[in-house]
Amino acid sequence: xxxxxxxxxxxxxxxxxxxxxxxxxxxxxxxxxxxxxxxxxxxxxxxxxxxxxxxxxxxxxxxxxxxxxxxxxxxxxxxxxxxxxxxxxxxxxxxxxxxxxxxxxxxxxxxxxxxxxxxxxxxxxxxxxxxxxxxxxxxxxxxxxxxxxxxxxxxxxxxxxxxxxxxxxxxxxxxxxxxxxxxxxxxxxxxxxxxxxxxxxxxxxxxxxxxxxxxxxxxxxxxxxxxxxxxxxxxxxxxxxxxxxxxxxxxxxxxxxxxxxxxxxxxxxxxxxxxxxxxxxxxxxxxxxxxxxxxxxxxxxxxxxxxxxxxxxxxxxxxxxxxxxxxxxxxxxxxxxxxxxxxxxxxxxxxxxxxxxxxxxxxxxxxxxxxxxxxxxxxxxxxxxxxxxxxxxxxxxxxxxxxxxxxxxxxxxxxxxxxxxxxxxxxxxxxxxxxxxxxxxxxxxxxxxxxxxxxxxxxxxxxxxxxxxxxxxxxxxxxxxxxxxxxxxxx
Amino acid sequence: xxxxxxxxxxxxxxxxxxxxxxxxxxxxxxxxxxxxxxxxxxxxxxxxxxxxxxxxxxxxxxxxxxxxxxxxxxxxxxxxxxxxxxxxxxxxxxxxxxxxxxxxxxxxxxxxxxxxxxxxxxxxxxxxxxxxxxxxxxxxxxxxxxxxxxxxxxxxxxxxxxxxxxxxxxxxxxxxxxxxxxxxxxxxxxxxxxxxxxxxxxxxxxxxxxxxxxxxxxxxxxxxxxxxxxxxxxxxxxxxxxxxxxxxxxxxxxxxxxxxxxxxxxxxxxxxxxxxxxxxxxxxxxxxxxxxxxxxxxxxxxxxxxxxxxxxxxxxxxxxxxxxxxxxxxxxxxxxxxxxxxxxxxxxxxxxxxxxxxxxxxxxxxxxxxxxxxxxxxxxxxxxxxxxxxxxxxxxxxxxxxxxxxxxxxxxxxxxxxxxxxxxxxxxxxxxxxxxxxxxxxxxxxxxxxxxxxxxxxxxxxxxxxxxxxxxxxxxxxxxxxxxxxxx
Numbered sequence: 001x002x003x004x005x006x007x008x009x010x011x012x013x014x015x016x017x018x019x020x021x022x023x024x025x026x027x028x029x030x031x032x033x034x035x036x037x038x039x040x041x042x043x044x045x046x047x048x049x050x051x052x053x054x055x056x057x058x059x060x061x062x063x064x065x066x067x068x069x070x071x072x073x074x075x076x077x078x079x080x081x082x083x084x085x086x087x088x089x090x091x092x093x094x095x096x097x098x099x100x101x102x103x104x105x106x107x108x109x110x111x112x113x114x115x116x117x118x119x120x121x122x123x124x125x126x127x128x129x130x131x132x133x134x135x136x137x138x139x140x141x142x143x144x145x146x147x148x149x150x151x152x153x154x155x156x157x158x159x160x161x162x163x164x165x166x167x168x169x170x171x172x173x174x175x176x177x178x179x180x181x182x183x184x185x186x187x188x189x190x191x192x193x194x195x196x197x198x199x200x201x202x203x204x205x206x207x208x209x210x211x212x213x214x215x216x217x218x219x220x221x222x223x224x225x226x227x228x229x230x231x232x233x234x235x236x237x238x239x240x241x242x243x244x245x246x247x248x249x250x251x252x253x254x255x256x257x258x259x260x261x262x263x264x265x266x267x268x269x270x271x272x273x274x275x276x277x278x279x280x281x282x283x284x285x286x287x288x289x290x291x292x293x294x295x296x297x298x299x300x301x302x303x304x305x306x307x308x309x310x311x312x313x314x315x316x317x318x319x320x321x322x323x324x325x326x327x328x329x330x331x332x333x334x335x336x337x338x339x340x341x342x343x344x345x346x347x348x349x350x351x352x353x354x355x356x357x358x359x360x361x362x363x364x365x366x367x368x369x370x371x372x373x374x375x376x377x378x379x380x381x382x383x384x385x386x387x388x389x390x391x392x393x394x395x396x397x398x399x400x401x402x403x404x405x406x407x408x409x410x411x412x413x414x415x416x417x418x419x420x421x422x423x424x425x426x427x428x429x430x431x432x433x434x435x436x437x438x439x440x441x442x443x444x445x446x447x448x449x450x451x452x453x454x455x456x457x458x459x460x461x462x463x464x465x466x467x468x469x470x471x472x473x474x475x476x477x478x479x480x481x482x483x484x485x486x487x488x489x490x491x
Numbered sequence: 492x493x494x495x496x497x498x499x500x501x502x503x504x505x506x507x508x509x510x511x512x513x514x515x516x517x518x519x520x521x522x523x524x525x526x527x528x529x530x531x532x533x534x535x536x537x538x539x540x541x542x543x544x545x546x547x548x549x550x551x552x553x554x555x556x557x558x559x560x561x562x563x564x565x566x567x568x569x570x571x572x573x574x575x576x577x578x579x580x581x582x583x584x585x586x587x588x589x590x591x592x593x594x595x596x597x598x599x600x601x602x603x604x605x606x607x608x609x610x611x612x613x614x615x616x617x618x619x620x621x622x623x624x625x626x627x628x629x630x631x632x633x634x635x636x637x638x639x640x641x642x643x644x645x646x647x648x649x650x651x652x653x654x655x656x657x658x659x660x661x662x663x664x665x666x667x668x669x670x671x672x673x674x675x676x677x678x679x680x681x682x683x684x685x686x687x688x689x690x691x692x693x694x695x696x697x698x699x700x701x702x703x704x705x706x707x708x709x710x711x712x713x714x715x716x717x718x719x720x721x722x723x724x725x726x727x728x729x730x731x732x733x734x735x736x737x738x739x740x741x742x743x744x745x746x747x748x749x750x751x752x753x754x755x756x757x758x759x760x761x762x763x764x765x766x767x768x769x770x771x772x773x774x775x776x777x778x779x780x781x782x783x784x785x786x787x788x789x790x791x792x793x794x795x796x797x798x799x800x801x802x803x804x805x806x807x808x809x810x811x812x813x814x815x816x817x818x819x820x821x822x823x824x825x826x827x828x829x830x831x832x833x834x835x836x837x838x839x840x841x842x843x844x845x846x847x848x849x850x851x852x853x854x855x856x857x858x859x860x861x862x863x864x865x866x867x868x869x870x871x872x873x874x875x876x877x878x879x880x881x882x883x884x885x886x887x888x889x890x891x892x893x894x895x896x897x898x899x900x901x902x903x904x905x906x907x908x909x910x911x912x913x914x915x916x917x918x919x920x921x922x923x924x925x926x927x928x929x930x931x932x933x934x935x936x937x938x939x940x941x942x943x944x945x946x947x948x949x950x951x952x953x954x955x956x957x958x959x960x961x962x963x964x965x966x967x968x969x970x971x972x973x974x975x976x977x978x979x
Binding site: 083097104201210237238239240318324330340341344364368376 | 536539540541542543544545546547548575577579581584585586587636637642644771773774775779780
């Protein structure tokens with residue numbers, strides 16, 4: 001079977017069901033693909049080839065016994081390296097967790113296994129999910145298969161690079177401020193930030209607990225919907241998980257967008273710093289949505305200008321506390337010292353990268369006595385404003401359409417010297433995390449400026465993933481880019 | 492302390508008491524709560540703070556906290572949440588403690604304590620819920636972390652639900668402090684929310700103590716004394732600090748606000764390791780947990796499950812059983828003892844003081860000798876009541892009853908069974924005794940005549956003869972009665 005590695009998960013499931021291919025054949029093809037591309041991409045932090053083949057054989061046995069665990073039994077996947085995986089090194093992209101082999105599985109890993117998915121390995125990311133380019137990984141950056149001189153985005157950059165290069169049909173990332181949607185946009189993929197609480201965070205190494213949400217990166221909208229259906233839903237191990245069943249997204253995905261009201265945000269369109277090529281492609285996308293029967297209306301989100309500021313108080317505050325546990329006492333790397341305090345501090349000085357240290361310091365400062373109200377307290381009030389803004393807008397529209405990222409993939413080092421310019425790459429995605437809503441990034445072609453992919457973001461009401469997938473699917477089908485030669489990097 | 496010094500100064504003290512709850516599982520995970528066990532065997536990803544793990548609040552622990560709050564006359568918050576208290580310590584797995592901050596579950600309560608000085612109402616500022624840390628064993632040096640060679644960490648205790656009770660500074664003497672702690676101890680035991688084993692650290696006490704000259708309106712410089720785990724050491728620490736601070740003030744020295752460590756052996760306090768600056772715990776709402784709003788129905792259900800408070804019980808022991816203060820103190824020292832007494836008194840039905848005396852004078856002696864608790868003894872309250880009834884019915888004498896009690900204590904048999912087995916039972920059947928009495932009168936005609944002549948002193952001799960003849964089994968009172976009937 002030729003070109004197995006660019007088949008979508010849905011296509012692979014069909015081939016498996018029709019016995020046109022075995023799980024072992026798929027696994028071998030993807031191992032071969034990894035050998036072929038990963039030296040250039042550095043998407044993997046850890047490959048589990050042997051386990052993959054073992055699981056593939058077991059899956060084929062289940063199929064021949066007529067007992068597949070789900071229709072996706074035998075389809076491989078690889079996870080961002082912050083999903084805790086029993087027996088497989090898990091680092092969250094940090095040197096401080098080097099050598100840690102978890103003793104338990106995250107809920108998400110468990111649910112993927114329960115559906116019969118095969119594990120290919122763990123993927124590169126910005127350290128503790130802090131970054132937009134994977135340049136903050138403690139193990140070196142990943143590269144964008146569209147142009148290996150550019151970043152794949154981040155923090156789920158390893159996932160995006162591997163999916164875009166046909167190294168896996170799908171991968172789970174996490175999105176705290178845009179970490180799934182922005183790399184999806186930069187690599188020409190579909191990326192989803194589900195409603196906060198839809199996918200369990202149990203076993204997801206925390207960056208900012210109130211913002212973190214696992215999300216799928218895929219090459220098609222239907223695969224994203226299917227992946228969310230596999231791993232989403234209530235988990236008693238996560239107190240912030242929503243106790244509701246996951247709706248049948250796929251059943252409703254062909255509903256079209258005729259009659260939907262879609263808001264276009266005035267402040268986003270007027271924002272400075274969006275590349276002309278991005279503007280052009282996204283404007284085309286808006287026209288396509290209209291052509292497909294949606295009604296586009298201008299809406300206003302005045303709290304938008306405070307989004308990044310609020311985010312860079314809330315996220316660092318939570319991370320300063322979440323990352324306190326990396327103290328060399330119980331696991332991970334250790335740098336010894338004459339006493340316990342020096343051991344802890346030397347380990348943290350050597351184990352954490354600059355961006356992580358910057359955010360720990362920002363967060364520690366923001367939570368300090370006397371500053372709490374001025375910083376963390378005020379940021380939480382901005383969050384409330386953002387929620388109210390979105391509620392007001394969603395009283396009138398079904399979806400909001402925006403560019404996903406103001407830029408296409410940028411070159412290595414372009415933004416590392418100026419953290420703020422890096423932070424602004426998330427300007428359109430961050431408000432969604434602050435409010436907790438669902439959003440998706442779908443490819444809308446490549447930029448006329450540089451031929452690199454551009455993403456369209458569709459924001460939905462909380463728990464209205466159904467409408468979000470329906471619209472994204474209609475758009476994707478009409479554009480015809482995904483799955484075409486044009487929609488594939490020539491790596 | 493001389494009377495003049497007492498007149499010049501005034502002590503102010505507030506207590507913070509940590510109570511480990513006796514829930515089946517830990518505060519935020521399913522691990523078993525239990526003492527002992529090989530180190531690090533009662534742990535899981537959550538209580539070890541492994542990357543990715545998340546807490547889920549134990550509902551029973553929330554309920555127990557409400558129970559304590561309601562028993563201390565607190566208000567229950569209609570909206571409460573957990574905060575993170577951030578600081579680094581090797582036995583704290585996440586380097587933050589999930590605790591409560593400005594929205595504790597229970598607040599604004601009070602408890603009454605009584606003693607030689609009269610009665611005092613101690614305000615309860617708050618009752619909140621948090622998680623316990625692991626245990627460190629520092630090897631080498633003085634046994635404290637700063638000069639040890641290495642430290643061992645056991646996380647079995649990490650995550651045990653811990654309730655913190657904070658009192659207002661309403662305590663003014665060591666006696667009041669002792670009374671407050673023992674009142675709390677009894678209350679917690681009675682509620683069944685903690686096993687209050689103080690020596691095992693399930694109740695730990697910190698005290699804020701200051702002394703000022705009488706008449707001053709500002710409080711004196713506050714010293715926080717840590718590491719007390721018994722009623723006695725709280726009293727001793729307070730007495731020591733009172734003396735130290737008074738002497739310093741008299742000598743015109745300035746007191747420093749500091750944390751001091753109580754040493755059990757010497758009954759003194761010493762300055763703790765000085766901290767650089769004041770600690771900033773960077774409290775913020777725990778984002779991994781959702782706020783909770785206890786419903787009115789839930790609070791009502793918990794409130795109606797509360798039994799009597801120790802104070803109420805003591806009052807009832809006086810009115811219902813007519814017991815004196817000293818007896819009440821002994822019988823209500825633990826709620827298990829009080830329950831035992833009440834069960835025995837109920838089964839007996841007569842004058843409860845008799846039951847109380849048997850418990851305090853005789854049963855406690857046996858328990859002491861055997862070094863066991865009342866709950867471990869083989870005697871049931873109903874059995875003690877049976878023994879007292881046998882004495883009342885004159886089936887056995889008081890002296891015999893003590894011997895019977897000792898057997899009951901050893902073997903758990905009923906008093907009547909033991910009395911029968913040992914042939915101790917008195918012959919209280921007038922018909923059966925009459926023959927023996929007549930025989931004795933016939934055999935001792937001279938003595939009988941003396942009695943007939945009005946010399947009643949000789950009747951004792953005849954009673955003795957009947958007793959002898961009956962093998963000691965005759966009821967002496969009844970014998971006396973029969974003799975008088977026949978001879979006078």
